[in-house]
Amino acid sequence: MLKKSTPLTSIPTSGHGHGSCLSVAAAAAAAAATAAATAAASSTADLAGKKIQSGRELSFVLRASSDTLPTEVNLRRWKIQTSAVCCLCSQPNPTTFHVLNGCQEALQQGRFTWRHDCVLSSIVQFLKDNVQDGSTIYADIPGFQATSNPPSTVPPDISLTSARPDIVVINRNKNRVTLGELTVPHNSKQSMCNAKDRKANKPNYLTLIQELGEQFDNVQYVTIEVGSLGHTIQSDFHASLKYLCNANVSKQSxxxxxxxxxxxxxxxxxxxxxxxxxxxxxxxxLSFYSHGKFTSRVYNPP
Ligand SMILES: [Zn+2]
Incomplete structure (x- = not known):
């Protein structure tokens, strides 16, 4: 007899029209519309949930948001250089967006993956401290993979799927599995919502969830979006982490x-x-923040 299969649960979203999502858009729009540092600083602090402590980080976010970083385009505009092409892919007029999210050569070289894996490491460190007792965490970073050849985050005794979710939390005692997929998109509201929709409907994940539903009573799938300039949709972010932990997590944590x-x-x-x-x-x-402190860690196999 087949056990109860739980259909895909893309985390109960705040909705694209929800206030938290709008606040992202409002901040992005405000930052783009003006280089006024005070206004942008206020928006950025609100979105991060807490003021960004480091002046260096805040300065970078403000300059990126107001398009005053020394991009090739700005260097030409400021007459510091005569041409404006991407140093990696030779695309003309590369913007901050191109450097941080759009350059295909940077993607191929693994630059975006490195940032993604650093953010993932920060989340995994949090999960280690907060998941329900009896849970095992698998993640697509060294030391947390279920198998290494080929790398997988789903134990082979559960599935031989080619799908490789970023995070898999399994509690065999509770007959529960939660999959998590992280994206570090451009900061705009649209990019973050698009990333959520794209990940929530990946066909191979839908197949995996259906397969897991034959073995587990409770199968959940959540997405996490963290903008390349540190924006999150707070309600969605908190809800996804609560699902992954499946335990009481304090608001402070x-x-x-x-x-x-x-x-x-x-x-x-x-x-x-x-x-x-x-x-x-x-x-x-992989370098990341954990408990407010910056750390660079080489993981050991569990
Ligand atoms: Zn490029």
């Missing part, structure tokens, strides 16, 4: 982890921007 992932995304974007002219990329160790 949720507040801290949201700060941690925001600051991790910003720090990584800042590093990527500062290295945008280097044609060769070698991913640094």
């Amino acid at each position: 949720l507040r801290v982890i949201m700060q941690d992932v925001c600051k991790t995304a910003i720090t990584c974007s800042q590093s990527m921007f500062s290295r945008r002219k280097l044609s060769v990329w070698s991913s640094p160790p």
